Amino acid sequence: MNRLRTYKEHRERLILVHSHSMDNYPEIQASEVCGCFYCLERFSPIEIKEWVNHGDRPIATAVCPKCGIDSIISDASGFKIALGLLRKLQRLFFWEGCHLNANGVRLS
Ligand SMILES: [Zn+2]
Secondary structure, rough: HHHHHHHHHHHHHHHHHHHHHOOOOHHOOOOOEEOOOOOOOOOOOHHOOOOOOOOOOOOOOEEEEOOOOOEEEHHHHHOOOOHHHHHHHHHHHHOOOOOOOOOOOOOO
């Protein structure tokens, strides 16, 4: 039971971190380090040249300058942009296919 709860908490934390990959223009402007959990590269915010607005959402979302996927988190989120964290996000959201809607609510 304990193991299950720990795993659930682990996933919930990753889903919280993932929410910082959307609508993140202000947060990235305030950051020193960004990381992409698709290609696992880390880079400075000034390297980001492309932003997208999903649907009619008013705040832009960063596109990775290395791979072109909008899967960037940055250190102003309060999370350390470590390779280990990026790998966990990559596994959950790209390999295991966890899907969230535009408000970050988990769909599968
Ligand atoms: Zn990337």
